[in-house]
Amino acid sequence: MTETRPERELRLTRDTRQPLPPSRDGRPARGRSAAGSSREAGAWRGEPGLPRDARRAPSAADRRPPGRGVDADGYRRALAVHAAGVVVITAQSDGIPVGLTATSFSSVSLDPPLVSFYVDRSSTTWPSLRAADHFAVNVLAGDQAELATRFARKDIDRFAEPTRWRPGPLGAPLLQDVSAHLICLPHETVDVGDHILVVGLVAEARVHGTGRPLLYHQGRFGRFLPHP
Numbered sequence: 001m002t003e004t005r006p007e008r009e010l011r012l013t014r015d016t017r018q019p020l021p022p023s024r025d026g027r028p029a030r031g032r033s034a035a036g037s038s039r040e041a042g043a044w045r046g047e048p049g050l051p052r053d054a055r056r057a058p059s060a061a062d063r064r065p066p067g068r069g070v071d072a073d074g075y076r077r078a079l080a081v082h083a084a085g086v087v088v089i090t091a092q093s094d095g096i097p098v099g100l101t102a103t104s105f106s107s108v109s110l111d112p113p114l115v116s117f118y119v120d121r122s123s124t125t126w127p128s129l130r131a132a133d134h135f136a137v138n139v140l141a142g143d144q145a146e147l148a149t150r151f152a153r154k155d156i157d158r159f160a161e162p163t164r165w166r167p168g169p170l171g172a173p174l175l176q177d178v179s180a181h182l183i184c185l186p187h188e189t190v191d192v193g194d195h196i197l198v199v200g201l202v203a204e205a206r207v208h209g210t211g212r213p214l215l216y217h218q219g220r221f222g223r224f225l226p227h228p
């Protein structure tokens with residue numbers, strides 16, 4: 001069980017000159033006001049009349065610039081409540097099919113037609129994807145949770161039975177029974193943090209079914225339920 005902790009107060013700042021704080025201990029900042037205000041300075045020195053908690057010495061979390069440096073746990077918990085559609089990115093590299101599950105897929109531009117996804121720098125699939133002259137985006141349907149799990153596993157041949165697929169028009173594997181697929185040409189890659197942003201130019205887009213999509217939320221797969 002994970003401990004329920006108070007949400008950290010976030011104050012967004014436009015000041016990008018301040019360096020990221022060295023510590024990420026994740027302790028919640030309580031009784032905190034805007035950075036540099038006289039009230040905050042007085043509070044941690046032990047200003048009389050303030051609650052006991054406000055008179056304590058500043059923690060590493062208190063010293064963070066407001067709105068900067070959220071801890072990994074807080075980041076994960078906040079992002080986990082954002083439901084996302086699930087795709088499998090596939091390609092063929094040196095005649096070998098490769099692919100991985102991704103929720104970071106997004107539309108980017110209509111003219112030209114661009115889409116994107118982010119791939120972890122540590123992905124062992126990425127070097128093959130990068131070497132391929134095109135890739136396919138397979139948009140998973142609501143009953144394809146097992147396929148999504150399969151393409152996130154490391155210890156198996158993801159394209160072996162029971163995976164059903166066929167080579168696409170340019171060679172990249174197309175998974176059977178997906179809601180849609182897109183064939184993309186490499187357009188741009190950008191290093192972003194610990195991931196790589198991959199932008200693709202859509203050369204072909206085919207919808208195979210208007211069925212409900214596969215979603216990922218709070219670490220679980222689920223299905224979309226439209227409003228009545």
Ligand SMILES: Cc1cc2nc3c(=O)[nH]c(=O)nc-3n(C[C@H](O)[C@H](O)[C@H](O)COP(=O)(O)O)c2cc1C
Nearest residue numbers: 100101102103104118119120123124125151152216
């Ligand atoms: C629901 C779900 C969504 C994922 N989304 C991404 C993603 O957007 N980008 C990414 O790099 N990995 C993502 N992963 C992880 C990769 O699918 C998986 O870690 C990766 O394929 C590991 O194998 P590799 O080292 O062969 O790439 C996701 C995994 C799951 C289960």
